[in-house]
Amino acid sequence: MEAFLGVLYLRALRRERRFRDRLDLLALTDQELMKHYRFPRHELIELIEELEPQLGWRTRRTRAIPPHTQVLLALRILASGSFQHVIGDTTGTHIAIKAPSIDEHLYVNRKRYHSLNVQVVCNARGLITSFCARFPGMFV
Incomplete structure (x- = not known):
């Protein structure tokens, strides 16, 4: 050895x-x-x-x-290409909705229209991998 x-x-x-x-x-x-x-x-x-x-x-x-x-x-x-295949939005997007009959004031966003705060994450091929729409567009 x-x-x-x-x-x-x-x-x-x-x-x-x-x-x-x-x-x-x-x-x-x-x-x-x-x-x-x-x-x-x-x-x-x-x-x-x-x-x-x-x-x-x-x-x-x-x-x-x-x-x-x-x-x-x-x-x-x-x-x-250290960040290849990464696409996402961490801030969320406000999607306009009709005013709900219950807790209507919670769904008014900062631009003064009714919305849901939605977060969508997709992969590099554009396929949605995560979707969250459970938060009202409330303006605090």
């Missing part, structure tokens, strides 16, 4: 470590650019050149984040 671990250790020592700036367009292959940012190299360069005047900061005190880094970081976050 020790011999096996020794071989792994020596192999790790011999392996040449390669460090590169992952935000440098010239350091990445075309396939890596498409995988990480979903844009080809020439379009990334055009986008950075277009946004550079708006993103550049002039400062004497600190080193500002360069515009190309800002653009690449934003594209990386957008390309990751």
Whole structure:
């Protein structure tokens, strides 16, 4: 077992470590650019050149984040799709109704019409997964 671990250790020592700036367009292959940012190299360069005047900061005190880094970081976050398949409304919607005969005043909302406060949640395909319509549209 020790011999096996020794071989792994020596192999790790011999392996040449390669460090590169992952935000440098010239350091990445075309396939890596498409995988990480979903844009080809020439379009990334055009986008950075277009946004550079708006993103550049002039400062004497600190080193500002360069515009190309800002653009690449934003594209990386957008390309990751971390909030995919999430659709919802947490505030609810007022649905107009006819004035009920019992407790009519409870159903008058802030815009002074009778309503129900309804919350609907759907999935990415537009199918309703949750529906709640039990609260009057009361204006407090």
